[in-house]
Amino acid sequence: MGKLWGGRFEGKSEAWIDSFGASIPFDQTLAKQDILGSLAHVKMLAKTGILTTDEAKQITFGLNTLQQKLNAGELEFSIENEDIHLNIEKHLHEEIGPVAGKLHTGRSRNDQVATDMHLYLKEVVQEVIVKIHLLRQVLVDKAEENIETIMPGYTHLQHAQPISFAHHMMAYYGMLTRDQERFSESLKRIDISPLGCAALAGTTFPIDRAYSAKLLGFASIYDNSLDGVSDRDFILEFLSNSSILMMHLSRFCEEIILWCSHEFQFIELTDTFSTGSSIMPQKKNPDMAELIRGKSGRVYGNLFSLLTVLKGLPLAYNKDLQEDKEGMFDTSHTILTSLEIMAGMVESMTLNTDIMEKATEKDFSNATELADYLANKGLPFRQAHEIVGKLVLECTKQGIYLQDVPLEKYQTITPLIEADIYQTLASKTAVERRTSYGGTGFEQVQAAIMRSKLKLANEEN
DSSP, X not given: OOOTTGGGOOSOOOHHHHHHHOOHHHXXXXXXXXXXXXXXXXXXXXXXXXXXXXXXXXXXXXXXXXXXXXXXXXXOOOGGGOSHHHHHHHHHHHHHGGGGGGGGTTOOHHXXXXXXXXXXXXXXXXXXXXXXXXXXXXXXXXXXXXXXXXXEXXXXXEEEEEEEHHHHHHHHHHHHHHHHHHHHHHHHHHSEEOTTOTTTTOOSSOOXXXXXXXXXXXXXXXXXXXXXXXXXXXXXXXXXHHXXXXXXXXXXXXXXXXXXXXXXXXXXXXXXXXXXXXXXXXOOBOHHHHHHHHHHHHHHHHHHHHHHHHTTOOSSOOGGGGGGSHHHHHXXXXXXXXXXXXXXXXXXXXXXXXXXXXXXXXXXXXXXXXXXXXXXXXXXXXXXXXXXXXXXXXXXXXXOOGGGSOHHHHHHHOTTOOTTHHHHHSHHXXXXXXXXXXSSSHHHHHHHHHHHHHHHHHHHO
């Protein structure tokens, strides 16, 4: 049997050309979706009388047989048949004979592949949402265990103000919540059926697109057949959302990598998420965090690649669109695996809480506390800021910290400073006093955790 589209052609293409044009090495990932789409299509063809009941039964039997073989790993695909659609059709022909050719009535590979990708991404995005939800739960649990764990807060990677470690975890919870919302919102643009748009102009057969969409679980159908076969916005949106997600994971991994270093020693990862060195026996490298950080680049690349493919394409289908799949598959695998590794890494990491808190005592991250103290005593904040800045400079030259300055010295600077200044300068006090909504104060962090736990529980119902 020659190529299923070969009637127009006299010559035979060479094998290396077939190999370049074939997509089956990667689009076989869509085999399950392709069979599901065909099962719905044949049921619709029978309902509308385009196929007889007997023809539909034969084709349905053949497709179910192929599905069983696929599940058992017994379905083989060949480059000669180009893509997943022609491979499935060839196998179907081998199972049930010439009646298999009637399956393609009222549709094209153009709407067929678009349908497959909508089905694929709908499934992937739902799985992504579940995995983000689980990671958010891990962050909330880790935060709840460490509400009063003190650590330095940073700006410009310099000690800024002491904060609760739980507050730091909840910042990533917030980022991931937005990520989950973006993926959830994108489902309404994925959950649309292009099946029946045919090549580009629809079909002369009396098909029922709404019925086939319902069978496949789609919420709606494309209103315009040209748009239905050429739209890849839903993939771009998935790649964009994935890029933002990976950026957030990469930022978190960068901090984990820093925290594991000898200079920080804030945390230790389990052996599961670490590797050693082939030459340096002492090494314990945070390789999984580094890989997630690195893989963000490939996800960005997949987005930029598809944007570039699409930017000059006229309507409707063009062979360029074959380049829409590999990046989508790669990104799907990358983000799902990264989310799973991230959840395990955060859940199992050990915090060196004493080292974290000590890091806030031998620094000037309490300088703002002194400035606020003076402002509360009635001194204009800008004047208080200048006084504290000069004092920090003087302490730096002497090799001491604000809590080391004698009360007598403080009172020569301004009599507004009293003995309670040392309590004010304590790291725990500094954190505890940040009671504004969304701040790092323990009560605020506890309230944020309670809100988050309620939100997570509502999402599960």
